[in-house]
Amino acid sequence: MTILEARDLEFSFGSTPALRGASLEIDAGEIVAVMGPSGSGKSTLLHCLAGILVPGAGEVVHDGRRLDSLSEARRSALRREQFGFVFQFGQLVPELTAAENVALPLMLGGVRRAAALRSAAGWFDRLGLEGLGERRSGELSGGQAQRVALARALVTSPQVLFADEPTGSLDSLTGEQVMDLMVGTAREAGTTVVLVTHEPRVAAYADREVVVRDGRVTAPARLAS
Amino acid sequence: MYCRLMSVPLTLLGLLEREPSHGYDLKRDYDAFFGRGKPLPFGQVYSTLGRLARDGKVVVSEVGPGDGPDRKRYLITERGATEVGQWLIEPVEPEPHLQTVLFAKVVLALMLDRPAEEYLDTQRAAHLQRMRELTEIKRSSSLVDGLLADHGLFHLEADLRWIETTGARLDALRKAVRP
Numbered sequence: 562m563t564i565l566e567a568r569d570l571e572f573s574f575g576s577t578p579a580l581r582g583a584s585l586e587i588d589a590g591e592i593v594a595v596m597g598p599s600g601s602g603k604s605t606l607l608h609c610l611a612g613i614l615v616p617g618a619g620e621v622v623h624d625g626r627r628l629d630s631l632s633e634a635r636r637s638a639l640r641r642e643q644f645g646f647v648f649q650f651g652q653l654v655p656e657l658t659a660a661e662n663v664a665l666p667l668m669l670g671g672v673r674r675a676a677a678l679r680s681a682a683g684w685f686d687r688l689g690l691e692g693l694g695e696r697r698s699g700e701l702s703g704g705q706a707q708r709v710a711l712a713r714a715l716v717t718s719p720q721v722l723f724a725d726e727p728t729g730s731l732d733s734l735t736g737e738q739v740m741d742l743m744v745g746t747a748r749e750a751g752t753t754v755v756l757v758t759h760e761p762r763v764a765a766y767a768d769r770e771v772v773v774r775d776g777r778v779t780a781p782a783r784l785a786s
Numbered sequence: 787m788y789c790r791l792m793s794v795p796l797t798l799l800g801l802l803e804r805e806p807s808h809g810y811d812l813k814r815d816y817d818a819f820f821g822r823g824k825p826l827p828f829g830q831v832y833s834t835l836g837r838l839a840r841d842g843k844v845v846v847s848e849v850g851p852g853d854g855p856d857r858k859r860y861l862i863t864e865r866g867a868t869e870v871g872q873w874l875i876e877p878v879e880p881e882p883h884l885q886t887v888l889f890a891k892v893v894l895a896l897m898l899d900r901p902a903e904e905y906l907d908t909q910r911a912a913h914l915q916r917m918r919e920l921t922e923i924k925r926s927s928s929l930v931d932g933l934l935a936d937h938g939l940f941h942l943e944a945d946l947r948w949i950e951t952t953g954a955r956l957d958a959l960r961k962a963v964r965p
Contacts (some may be wrong), residue, residue, distance in 0.1 A: 598954055741925060761946040762939055765917035772907065779907060 564589040570619035579605040581776035592754040594767035602776040612636035645714030645722045649729040652710045653698035660694035663712045684712035704735035725757045800894040802862040877912035896960045
């Protein structure tokens, strides 16, 4: 069943086109890697699929409903309640502890602080972050910070996880650990993952890959078996 | 289905698809584009052309000398052209150290005005499929097996980086191989 679909998306930054008719269908529970050269439009496509950007033309359909025509407030609620996000840099709020960072999406959704922190604590155990809950982001290694960001993205049990170069700032071994955890938890929960990456080793964790080139999604090659 | 080997006969056929040629001129072009310091012996050129003629993939026309002394001029047949087309479209088996085959295919595709970008996309998909298999092995097996899978993954990744870089340079490469 298709959970997320982009239909002929167009998007420009000023006079510079980033998407020129990008189309993509993603099934529920699927892990899809979006690859492509720098500036090809792959991150813009992710932002449109996630309702962060609104395309200039085309449609984004999530779970059978048009997402691009929703108000900013409703898209924001959708992102908070049904989507999770992991980016390359600067995701944690530096003033908050790691535990508070993970609990934040729950608290923003109306869960009381104590209950949110209890839920967050469960994720610290699952992602190998035991004992780090009281640290602030400056006191965490890159890999630890990225695992905290992953916990924060997953704490609301999102339907779709959007990850934009999630290992881009990590060494290959640490990146591998983060990908193992991301893919393992997503498969366990049946979470759909849209993974933007230029790294083949990261894309190899996905069920399939698509390539964005000049603002369009190229049809993946079919291999004879 | 994957093609397995670097093929001198198919590369010569590809050069003949570009234009009919004498054996001497064919060897010169092969050495210039694909020899990379290992020139093709004349004997191998003529024995290969003989086999291709026997199999109906080229025909000989007695036109006259080219730049060299030989008088036989070779033309590719429909059968030969079909074989070149099939060879180009089949991805190379995703194993390390096969860059020379990819290189030959890309250069020939550009020379023949065939869709080199599509061939690279097909090869990327083949490589990533193999990388997915190796990643799964890593995730589900012992550290020792994982190390072996890692070796394959890093080499395939190197191939993929070459594929990406080549894909980004196709326009310039097209000009370089098509005078």
